[in-house]
Each structure stands twice: as structure tokens, then as C-alpha cells.
Amino acid sequence: MKESIWYACEEHVDITLDDFVDTYGIPPIMDVCGSLPSRAKCKWCGNKPKYQLKAMEPNTK
Numbered sequence: 001m002k003e004s005i006w007y008a009c010e011e012h013v014d015i016t017l018d019d020f021v022d023t024y025g026i027p028p029i030m031d032v033c034g035s036l037p038s039r040a041k042c043k044w045c046g047n048k049p050k051y052q053l054k055a056m057e058p059n060t061k
């Protein structure tokens with residue numbers, strides 16, 4: 001199992017959540033970011049993220 005973390009700003013959190021479910025087939029655990037890794041960026045716009053979406057990838061394919 002591999003851990004996947006995506007980041008999203010406030011504006012794109014809904015679309016990022018949808019895309020996450022489409023990609024992995026599982027709903028992520030969503031948290032407000034506390035201290036961010038310096039390279040964390042919103043998956044959609046590249047701006048500073050506000051939320052973190054995390055899931056363990058199932059072993060498929």
C-alpha cells in the first residue's frame with residue numbers, strides 16, 4: 001500500500017476531491033493543512049493549498 005497525498009486550495013477542494021475519487025476509487029481523508037511542506041501546491045492551480053487529501057492506494061492493476 002502506498003500513501004497518496006494531494007493538496008487543494010479552498011477554491012478547488014471540491015473538484016480535487018472528485019478527481020481523487022475518480023483516480024483511486026476511494027474517498028480520501030481530508031484535513032486542513034497545518035504546517036505545509038514547502039513544495040505543497042494545489043493540484044489544480046498551483047497556489048498555496050489549504051486542504052490535504054490523503055488515502056492509502058489499494059494494490060490494484
Ligand SMILES: [Zn+2]
Nearest residue numbers: 009012042045
Ligand atoms: Zn487551487
